[in-house]
Amino acid sequence: MPLLIRNGCVYDPLNGIDGEVMDIIVDGGKIVEEAHGGETKVIDASGMLVMPGGIDIHAHIAGSEVNAGRLLRPEDHAVDFEAKTRVTRSGVGRSIPSTFTTGYRYARMGYTMLCNPSMPPLEARHTHEELDDTPIVDKATYPLLGDWWFTLEYLSRDEIEECAAHVAWMISATKGYAIKIVNPGGIEAWGYGRNVKDLDDPVPNFNVTPREIIRGLCRINILLDLPHTIHVHTNRLGQPGNYATTIETMDCVRDLAEKDEPIIHITHCQFSAFKGDDWTTLRSGAEEISKYVNRSRHVTLDMGQVVFTDTTTMTADGPWQYTLYELSGNKWINHDVETETGSGIVPFRYRRKSYVHAVMWSIGLELALLIDDPWRIYLTTDHPNGAPFTTYPRIISWLMSAEAREKTLKRINSKAACRSLLPSIDREYTFSEIAIITRAGQAGALGLKWKGHLGVGADADIAIYNIDPKRIDPSKDYMEVRRAFMNAAYTIKSGEIVAVNGRIVKSSMGRTIWVDAEKSPRIDAELHRRAHEDLKRKFREYWTVEFENYMIQEDYLHSSMRMTPGGDKRSNTQ
Amino acid sequence: MNLKVWEGNRRKNLGDLFDIKVESEGVKDEIELHIIGDLRKVRMIGAEMTGGAIIIHGDVGMHLGEGMTGGSIIVQGDVDSWAGCMMKGGKIEIHGSVGDYLAAPYRGSRRGMTGGSIIVHGDVGNEAGCYMRGGTIKIHGDAGEFAGIHMQGGEILIMGNSHGRPGASMVKGKIAICGHVSSVLPTFTIEDLREKVKICGERIEGQFYLFEGDHAEGGSGRLYISRDRNPQLRSYERYL
Numbered sequence: 001m002p003l004l005i006r007n008g009c010v011y012d013p014l015n016g017i018d019g020e021v022m023d024i025i026v027d028g029g030k031i032v033e034e035a036h037g038g039e040t041k042v043i044d045a046s047g048m049l050v051m052p053g054g055i056d057i058h059a060h061i062a063g064s065e066v067n068a069g070r071l072l073r074p075e076d077h078a079v080d081f082e083a084k085t086r087v088t089r090s091g092v093g094r095s096i097p098s099t100f101t102t103g104y105r106y107a108r109m110g111y112t113m114l115c116n117p118s119m120p121p122l123e124a125r126h127t128h129e130e131l132d133d134t135p136i137v138d139k140a141t142y143p144l145l146g147d148w149w150f151t152l153e154y155l156s157r158d159e160i161e162e163c164a165a166h167v168a169w170m171i172s173a174t175k176g177y178a179i180k181i182v183n184p185g186g187i188e189a190w191g192y193g194r195n196v197k198d199l200d201d202p203v204p205n206f207n208v209t210p211r212e213i214i215r216g217l218c219r220i221n222i223l224l225d226l227p228h229t230i231h232v233h234t235n236r237l238g239q240p241g242n243y244a245t246t247i248e249t250m251d252c253v254r255d256l257a258e259k260d261e262p263i264i265h266i267t268h269c270q271f272s273a274f275k276g277d278d279w280t281t282l283r284s285g286a287e288e289i290s291k292y293v294n295r296s297r298h299v300t301l302d303m304g305q306v307v308f309t310d311t312t313t314m315t316a317d318g319p320w321q322y323t324l325y326e327l328s329g330n331k332w333i334n335h336d337v338e339t340e341t342g343s344g345i346v347p348f349r350y351r352r353k354s355y356v357h358a359v360m361w362s363i364g365l366e367l368a369l370l371i372d373d374p375w376r377i378y379l380t381t382d383h384p385n386g387a388p389f390t391t392y393p394r395i396i397s398w399l400m401s402a403e404a405r406e407k408t409l410k411r412i413n414s415k416a417a418c419r420s421l422l423p424s425i426d427r428e429y430t431f432s433e434i435a436i437i438t439r440a441g442q443a444g445a446l447g448l449k450w451k452g453h454l455g456v457g458a459d460a461d462i463a464i465y466n467i468d469p470k471r472i473d474p475s476k477d478y479m480e481v482r483r484a485f486m487n488a489a490y491t492i493k494s495g496e497i498v499a500v501n502g503r504i505v506k507s508s509m510g511r512t513i514w515v516d517a518e519k520s521p522r523i524d525a526e527l528h529r530r531a532h533e534d535l536k537r538k539f540r541e542y543w544t545v546e547f548e549n550y551m552i553q554e555d556y557l558h559s560s561m562r563m564t565p566g567g568d569k570r571s572n573t574q
Numbered sequence: 575m576n577l578k579v580w581e582g583n584r585r586k587n588l589g590d591l592f593d594i595k596v597e598s599e600g601v602k603d604e605i606e607l608h609i610i611g612d613l614r615k616v617r618m619i620g621a622e623m624t625g626g627a628i629i630i631h632g633d634v635g636m637h638l639g640e641g642m643t644g645g646s647i648i649v650q651g652d653v654d655s656w657a658g659c660m661m662k663g664g665k666i667e668i669h670g671s672v673g674d675y676l677a678a679p680y681r682g683s684r685r686g687m688t689g690g691s692i693i694v695h696g697d698v699g700n701e702a703g704c705y706m707r708g709g710t711i712k713i714h715g716d717a718g719e720f721a722g723i724h725m726q727g728g729e730i731l732i733m734g735n736s737h738g739r740p741g742a743s744m745v746k747g748k749i750a751i752c753g754h755v756s757s758v759l760p761t762f763t764i765e766d767l768r769e770k771v772k773i774c775g776e777r778i779e780g781q782f783y784l785f786e787g788d789h790a791e792g793g794s795g796r797l798y799i800s801r802d803r804n805p806q807l808r809s810y811e812r813y814l
Contacts, residue, residue, distance in 0.1 A: 075683035331682075 002027040002035035003495060005462065008045030009469050011435040012052060014443070014453035018432045019469055024050065026460040029495040033456050043497075047468040048489055051435045052452050053112030053461030055442040058231075058267050058302050059383040060314055061102050062116050062130035062141070064123040068333050069096045069312045069345045069384075076312065076347075088504045095311040095384040103135035104507070105390060107499045110463025110488035112510075113443075113451060116141040117180055117231060117267065118316050120337040121148070122545065124174035124552055131512055132558035136491075136498050138461075138510040140446070142231055143174045144316050146181030146213055147188045149206075149339040149542070150535075155216035156208035161523075164220040165531035168517035171226075173551040175514040175560070177446075178228035179221055182316040183235055184213035187342045190318040196235055199248050210235050211252050218253045218263055224520045225566035227447025229265045229300065234272040238320045243285025246272040247292050250299045257298035265445060268304025268382035270364035282359050284421060286366035293371050300445050301371070302378040305364035305395050306357065307387035308412075310349045315385065318342040339542050350387070358416030360386075365398055365405065369425045374436040375444065392438070393485035399429040399437075401478035431469050448513075460495040463488045511561040520565045602626075603645070614654070620647045623664065636673070639666050642690070655699065661709065663690040671696030674718065677711060678704035687711075687728065691774075700737075703730045706747060710774040722749045725795055731774045735803075743788050744795035748773055750782065754803050762787035762797060764810040771798045783807060 003026040010017050010024065027035040060066050070077075070093065077092035082101055084090040091101030106114060114137050119127045121143045131139045145151055145167055154163035167179065185196045185203035192204050199211040214232065221230045234249050236242040250264060257263050266272065275285035293299050313324055318334060321344020325332040333345040350357040364386070371377045379396070383389040397404045402425070409417045429437070443452020450458050467484035474481045487502025498506045518528070539547040554560050577588040588594065592611070600606070603625030610631045613619070620628050621640040633651040639658050646665040655673035658666050659680065676698050677687035686705030697715035704720075706728040713721075716734035725744035732740075735753035742759055750773045762785040771778045781801035787793055799807065 072682070074681040075679070078680045078683070 002032075002038055002040045003460070003492065003497075004035070004040050004042045005045050005050060005464065005492075006042055008048050008050030008464060010050045010454065011432050011469075012454040013432055013436045013440040014052075015455045017454070021046075024454055024462065026462070026492065026495045029460055031454055031456055031458045031460050043464070043490060045464050045490075047471070049431065049465040049467050049469055049484070050454075051110070051463050051465070052439045052443075052454050052458070053463050053491070053493065054106075054110050054438050055113040055115075055446070055448075055452055056106070056111055056380065056383070056389065057115050057265075057378050057442045057445060058117045058304075058380045059114055059389055060116065060118060060385070061114055061383070062099060062134060062139075063119050063127035065118065065120075065314050065316070065335075065343050065345065066096060067126070067130065068335070068343075069314050070098070072331065072333055072345055073312055073347055076310075085504070087507050089507075094390075095309075095388045097388075099130050099133040100135055100507075103137050103510075104499075104504050107136040107491050107493065107504060108487055108502045109390070109392060109485065110465065110491050110499075111137060111389075112459075112461035112463070112491070112493050113138040113140075113448070115139070115177065115446065118182060118233075118343075119143050119174065119176065119180075120316070120341045120343070121145075121170055121174045121176075122337050122340055122543075122550075124176070125556075128175060128512065128552060128557055132509075134510070135507045136493050136504075136510055138451075138513060138561075140177035140513045141175075142178040142180035142228075143170055143176035144180050144182055144341040145170060146179075146184040146217065146232075147186075147316075147341050149188075150538070151213065151217065152185075152188065152203060152206040152208050155212050156206050158212075158216075160216060160219050160223065161527060162531065163216060164223050164520075165523050165527045166535065167217070167220050168224055168520055168523055169531055169535060171515055171517040172519075175512065175552050175554070175557060177513060177515055178226060178231050179217050180231045180233075181214060181217055182233040182341065183237060183320070184210040184232075186210070186235055187316060187318055190322075190342055191336060195319040198245060199235060199252060214249060214264075215253055215256065218256055222256065222258070222263060223522050224517050225522070226515055226517060227563060227565065228445065229263050231265045231267055233267055233315065233317060237268075237271050237315075237317055238274070238323060240274045240276040240278055240282050243273045243275050243288055246285075246289060250292060250296065254296065254298055260297050262300045262376065262445065263298045265300045265302070267302050268380065268385065269301040269367055269377075270304040270306065270360060270386065271382070273363050273367060274359075279356050282356055283419060284359060284363045284366055286363050286370055287421060290367060290370035293376065294373070300376045300378070300441075301367065302380040302382075303364045303368050303395075304380055304382040304386050305368075305391075306350050306360040307381065307391040307394060308350045308352045308357065308361065309387050309391065310347070311384045311387055312345065313348045313385045314343065314345040316341045316343045318344045320344070321346055324348060338544065352412045355413045355416050358412040359419070361408075361412065362416065362420040362422055365395075366421050366425070368399055368429075368437070369427045370421075374429070374433040375441045377437060378442050378445065379434075379437045393482045396429075396434055396438070396485050397474075397478040397482040400431075400434065400474040400481055401476070402426060402428055403475060404478040428475050431474070460492060462490070462492040464490040464492075466501070509559055511559045512557045513561045513563060514557075515563045515565055517565055522566075620645075623647075633670070639664070642666075652696070658687060658690070658692050660685060661687045661690050661692070663709075665691050665693075667693045667695075669695045671715065672698045672702075674699035674701055675704060676702040677706060677709075678702075684724070686724075686726075697734065703728070703749075706730070712774050716753065717751075722747065722795075725749070729773050731776070731778075741785075741788060741795055741797045743791050743793070744797075745788070745791050745793035746795050748796045748798070750778065750798040752778065752780075752800050752803070755799055756806070758785055758797070758799065758807065758810075759788065761790040763789065764813050767801065767811070767814060768798065773798070783810060 652670035
């Protein structure tokens with residue numbers, strides 16, 4: 001049924017609409033000029049805020065790692081559970097909700113697209129099974145390719161095209177979306193109980209350095225013309241003094257930028273912006289990083305904000321998780337994935353009164369506030385590493401109100417509060433900027449041209465929040481803002497109303513968006529054939545799985561949406 | 575009367591399941607609640623209670639007094655598992671026996687009992703006082719295996735026997751066993767022979783071995799074991 005959203009106060013930054021009262025018409029799952037036929041359902045959005053549906057560029061929501069986290073934390077389920085309703089299924093979990101609950105909770109906040117950022121290629125089948133069980137939202141997932149033996153092998157010989165053919169095969173075979181790099185070289189070194197010290201520390205048994213891995217994969221990403229950039233979790237993440245490594249990481253690909261477009265995404269940057277020599281002298285490196293970002297065009301970031309709460313940390317970065325285990329003394333899981341990657345999981349509680357945790361809280365907000373261009377920093381918590389995604393409304397209220405930040409600053413560790421840069425920052429995000437860092441910017445970074453905006457032809461993914469931007473002053477009424485973003489008045493996914501005032505009214509199935517990288521015009525038939533032969537041989541030698549069983553068929557996905565690299569991505573609109 | 579409770583997966587009024595008789599109106603926190611009947615399948619009685627008293631005439635199901643912060647519960651019968659789990663304050667007295675996980679936290683959690691007191695006149699099952707951080711537990715009967723496992727504080731007094739492995743993985747806190755224990759974990763070391771023990775506000779005369787551990791966890795918990803009842807532990811004396 002066509003929908004008419006009447007008199008909403010619309011924020012659509014990609015189309016330059018900044019708080020204009022206007023109507024939006026939806027038909028056939030798309031935004032249209034006018035509806036064709038049928039009875040139109042009218043939503044009166046007067047006095048409400050209308051934005052495109054939210055997009056999360058980095059949230060661990062599915063796969064073996066997340067599921068192992070669920071197994072590790074029964075106590076996380078006991079404190080938070082939802083009974084089934086006529087529409088929804090029951091579910092549990094606060095920091096690592098079960099799949100269905102994850103979909104519902106995102107939809108309640110007005111989010112309609114999620115990216116699962118770390119998928120060990122071997123566990124792709126499991127990941128897609130869980131993504132298929134995550135309702136309402138559209139999904140994409142990034143395979144971990146930075147420590148894959150073939151990447152290391154080919155990059156050590158600087159055979160970019162050969163490596164690109166392998167990487168393309170892997171993205172297509174695992175139905176992935178982008179190249180994820182986690183602690184390049186460090187995970188491989190962790191197999192021997194070691195880590196890499198910096199960008200030029202060679203990886204054991206492979207004559208290659210992290211710098212070469214990042215540069216190589218960045219060149220491959222450009223060569224294949226993938227919609228997203230490389231998605232990098234930096235070396236030395238979580239170690240004091242790592243901000244320098246982060247800047248070096250961004251700088252090491254600077255010369256590869258041909259156009260005025262980003263070519264590298266530094267994810268959960270807060271964890272990579274530590275200054276100081278050890279935990280007691282820890283300071284914020286947000287100023288240096290934002291200075292660098294403000295004068296470069298080739299980088300995008302996401303926050304990785306910490307919120308003081310009990311959560312579960314999980315990443316492919318084994319050595320960092322070992323450090324966390326040592327710091328917390330908590331139970332933990334450590335895992336090695338054959339030729340591909342590793343991982344670790346540790347429950348963690350961020351405490352207001354802890355100096356280190358309070359500094360981390362401050363760094364995330366400083367980054368978001370000191371980077372001038374909101375199009376290049378996105379709101380994430382690295383769910384569930386910094387905090388569960390359900391804390392986004394709180395983070396929005398901190399970004400929109402210096403008073404809200406002030407209030408929290410008073411309650412945190414006093415030494416950390418003294419050293420925080422936040423009191424010196426007056427900047428307050430506008431609703432338009434919030435729309436950028438939670439939707440429009442992320443759609444741009446992901447190369448999803450039919451998402452993140454409300455122009456004609458875009459997917460009808462719309463969030464309507466019960467807050468009147470004309471009446472309210474977010475810097476004072478930040479609690480109001482927080483309340484509004486917690487439960488969208490209406491969430492519309494593909495033209496259907498799925499949530500009303502925080503209640504799920506329809507549990508639809510979203511699509512899984514993936515890139516058929518092997519179809520890249522830059523990989524010719526000969527290269528293609530050679531890569532396949534090489535892979536088949538090596539599967540016999542190295543893997544526990546057969547080549548033929550490894551690949552995920554397209555019809556295995558509940559609802560597949562294939563993108564081909566290169567060309568006008570808008571033509572992929574279904 | 576119209577208080578909502580769950581029966582299986584259905585919501586019911588409390589009045590549908592119980593006959594309710596009010597004898598006098600009282601001030602909140604001074605209310606005395608008598609519950610009579612077969613309560614073996616009734617769970618969570620007194621969960622999160624803050625004051626007043628509950629007196630139960632009969633046996634009770636799981637999660638009695640879960641997370642309670644004040645007031646008192648008296649049970650004239652047996653209690654199932656998870657009694658007083660994650661208790662923060664108040665008092666529970668049980669005249670019968672108790673199942674497993676007395677005062678323990680939920681699975682996976684490390685936040686056990688932090689305060690209050692529990693007295694059990696009968697026996698208790700396994701893993702009593704798991705992850706206990708504060709408060710006292712006094713057991714007049716026997717304790718099952720792993721009494722005081724992962725203990726981080728607080729005191730447990732076992733007047734009867736222990737079925738083994740007391741204090742496994744404990745890092746702090748105090749356990750005293752007046753009865754028989756077949757052996758002490760090898761990760762405990764003997765420190766002293768004492769003439770008396772002060773525990774749970776009591777002073778217990780008689781010779782006690784003092785062990786410290788669990789060294790596997792780098793712990794400094796104290797485990798007192800009666801000398802008279804445990805002649806098999808005499809060999810430890812040569813290390814004193």
